[in-house]
Amino acid sequence: MKKIDLVIIGGGPAGLSAAKMAAESGLSSLIIERNFKIGGQLVKQTHMFFGSEKQYAKTRGIDIAKILVNDVLKYSDMIEIMTGTTVVGLYKDKVVTLLKDEKYIKVKTKAIIIATGASEKVLAFEKNDLPGIYGAGAVQTLMNVHGVLPGHNVVMVGSGNIGLIVSYQLIQAGVNVLCVLEASSEIGGYKVHASKLKRLGVDIKTSHSIKKAIGKDYLERIIIGKLDDKWEFIEGSEEELIVDALCISVGLSPLSNLLSMIGTEMKYVSYLGGLVPLIDENYETSIENVFVAGDVCGVEEASSAIVEGYLTGLVVAKKLGYIHPNYDKLYLDFKAQLHNLRSGPFGEKLRRGLEEIMR
Amino acid sequence: MLNTNGVPDKKQIFSRFPDKKYILKPKAITECYEEIPCNPCSTSCPFDAIYIGEDINTAPIVDFEKCTGCGICVYNCPGLAIFIVQELDNENARFKIPYELIPLPIKGETWSGVNRAGEVITKVLIEKVSLTEKQDKTALIQVLVPIEFINDFITIRSKL
Amino acid sequence: MRIKEHPILTFEEKKKLSFFFDGKEAYGYEGDTIASALHAMGVKVLSHSIELNRPRGLYCAIGNCSSCNMIVDGKPNVRTCVTMLVENMKVKTQVNKGDIYEKD
Numbered sequence: 271m272k273k274i275d276l277v278i279i280g281g282g283p284a285g286l287s288a289a290k291m292a293a294e295s296g297l298s299s300l301i302i303e304r305n306f307k308i309g310g311q312l313v314k315q316t317h318m319f320f321g322s323e324k325q326y327a328k329t330r331g332i333d334i335a336k337i338l339v340n341d342v343l344k345y346s347d348m349i350e351i352m353t354g355t356t357v358v359g360l361y362k363d364k365v366v367t368l369l370k371d372e373k374y375i376k377v378k379t380k381a382i383i384i385a386t387g388a389s390e391k392v393l394a395f396e397k398n399d400l401p402g403i404y405g406a407g408a409v410q411t412l413m414n415v416h417g418v419l420p421g422h423n424v425v426m427v428g429s430g431n432i433g434l435i436v437s438y439q440l441i442q443a444g445v446n447v448l449c450v451l452e453a454s455s456e457i458g459g460y461k462v463h464a465s466k467l468k469r470l471g472v473d474i475k476t477s478h479s480i481k482k483a484i485g486k487d488y489l490e491r492i493i494i495g496k497l498d499d500k501w502e503f504i505e506g507s508e509e510e511l512i513v514d515a516l517c518i519s520v521g522l523s524p525l526s527n528l529l530s531m532i533g534t535e536m537k538y539v540s541y542l543g544g545l546v547p548l549i550d551e552n553y554e555t556s557i558e559n560v561f562v563a564g565d566v567c568g569v570e571e572a573s574s575a576i577v578e579g580y581l582t583g584l585v586v587a588k589k590l591g592y593i594h595p596n597y598d599k600l601y602l603d604f605k606a607q608l609h610n611l612r613s614g615p616f617g618e619k620l621r622r623g624l625e626e627i628m629r
Numbered sequence: 630m631l632n633t634n635g636v637p638d639k640k641q642i643f644s645r646f647p648d649k650k651y652i653l654k655p656k657a658i659t660e661c662y663e664e665i666p667c668n669p670c671s672t673s674c675p676f677d678a679i680y681i682g683e684d685i686n687t688a689p690i691v692d693f694e695k696c697t698g699c700g701i702c703v704y705n706c707p708g709l710a711i712f713i714v715q716e717l718d719n720e721n722a723r724f725k726i727p728y729e730l731i732p733l734p735i736k737g738e739t740w741s742g743v744n745r746a747g748e749v750i751t752k753v754l755i756e757k758v759s760l761t762e763k764q765d766k767t768a769l770i771q772v773l774v775p776i777e778f779i780n781d782f783i784t785i786r787s788k789l
Numbered sequence: 790m791r792i793k794e795h796p797i798l799t800f801e802e803k804k805k806l807s808f809f810f811d812g813k814e815a816y817g818y819e820g821d822t823i824a825s826a827l828h829a830m831g832v833k834v835l836s837h838s839i840e841l842n843r844p845r846g847l848y849c850a851i852g853n854c855s856s857c858n859m860i861v862d863g864k865p866n867v868r869t870c871v872t873m874l875v876e877n878m879k880v881k882t883q884v885n886k887g888d889i890y891e892k893d
Contacts, residue, residue, distance in 0.1 A: 318707035320667035328669035401833035401846025408850035416825035462708030464635030471747035614686030
């Protein structure tokens with residue numbers, strides 16, 4: 271059985287930052303990533319990030335991915351990376367089982383940081399499974415990683431930051447965005463993103479949603495409609511649009527299945543996107559030395575995931591006896607950064623959610 | 630309405646424009662009305678003219694005495710929510726706007742001028758296009774806009 | 790449906806890879822996943838639901854939703870959104886749960 275002090279599950283912003291900080295403290299780790307490359311969802315984010323300089327604000331996500339990956343590669347003697355590898359089992363005695371190239375591998379570890387991120391939610395409507403209906407993030411991957419367009423005429427469902435940002439990126443790629451639908455009576459994401467779309471001529475239709483998709487083998491048309499204040503379709507408000515792609519951006523839910531597998535205490539918190547583990551102030555779960563970082567413990571911006579990664583990497587290292595020379599200063603700084611990122615009005619739901627999962 | 634369709638109202642827009650005496654020189658207009666965690670405009674300003682402070686959720690405040698209208702904040706704003714405006718004379722205003730689409734305009738061309746609702750309102754003259762390494766893919770377009778649209782113009786669309 | 794020009798990204802010309810889609814010759818480029826190569830060809834139907842045989846396509850692109858599962862080189866339930874395209878790969882549309890003994 272392979273032995274390593276720290277296993278980090280997920281090579282996205284949280285996992286990479288955790289590995290870097292652990293290595294800086296003197297602790298070696300193994301990053302397990304199921305995709306064929308590390309960087310997580312940053313690799314498709316062509317927009318400049320918000321936040322402050324410490325979280326690489328104003329740098330484009332694609333470039334932040336390069337920074338974080340390079341940081342980890344600098345510690346190649348301490349950080350092992352396994353891509354194309356799926357964690358299939360997690361056991362209470364800190365044994366992690368992996369599947370790579372059809373081979374089953376067992377790893378014995380002392381601590382685990384779970385940084386698996388989140389996946390896009392689906393929306394219920396007639397024929398929502400037709401090809402041509404995508405998660406907004408999937409379209410981003412298709413366009414910005416592979417350079418392939420999802421279609422020519424697109425409607426976006428959901429006006430959160432992802433919906434607004436991906437709509438803008440569709441336009442940058444030369445796609446016609448017909449409109450953005452938002453079931454709520456107000457736009458969900460940052461208004462600067464909304465204004466950016468509106469000035470390009472894209473209507474953001476609040477109190478509107480998709481009623482059904484039409485098409486034989488793939489999406490050809492959609493029916494949209496106006497919603498009343500109980501979110502029911504208003505009769506006679508239906509409108510038919512000819513589209514060849516529909517993007518669903520109605521939120522993310524934490525990929526927390528692995529945590530359920532080892533029996534950490536979990537709670538369903540809608541403010542955080544779904545089922546999340548209970549944690550303490552250092553992101554340690556109810557099982558000792560099992561930590562979480564990033565969207566898996568509550569969906570928010572990648573900036574926070576990066577800082578949570580740094581924080582858990584720092585704390586785990588200390589718990590295993592590797593104390594970073596600047597531990598106290600860094601610890602306070604990471605805490606302050608997280609506080610700062612979440613203290614505005616947009617962080618309110620998140621703050622309430624996090625309160626619910628504090629052990 | 631900003632909250633329902635992304636278009637700020639007149640009151641909001643005017644709240645970000647400086648007094649007339651300042652605008653005879655180029656000044657930065659920060660159309661960032663919400664408290665969101667973001668501060669690159671402030672940290673990138675070489676003249677310390679944009680204040681946000683410790684709490685990065687604070688909306689930016691421009692010190693028009695200090696602002697030189699250099700345009701560095703324009704391409705450093707992740708929300709593309711800043712532009713530079715100057716009242717040139719009785720006929721024209723000069724804008725510097727961020728632009729991240731292709732094709733880029735070329736100096737001397739006439740393009741459609743667009744308002745915040747996405748409607749074409751006028752014709753504008755492209756005076757200068759800059760896209761340096763430092764700008765990281767966000768072009769800065771200098772345009773001449775008829776003065777009556779000084780509070781309405783926001784971006785350009787398609788060559789005429 | 791490949792992007793040629795983009796204001797932020799550059800897509801360099803990459804090596805062409807030929808493969809077989811449902812027996813017919815097809816091609817993609819190095820760096821493509823199977824799903825992105827098929828999309829670029831305009832192929833959106835990648836699998837069918839098991840019970841009702843409803844067409845299914847790419848949905849999540851992170852290997853999570855299983856909507857893009859196909860038979861690749863005789864192996865069923867391959868997540869084509871996270872599987873890189875390889876020269877001469879045999880890709881087939883999947884219409885059932887998948888047969889582990891399938892040979893092509």
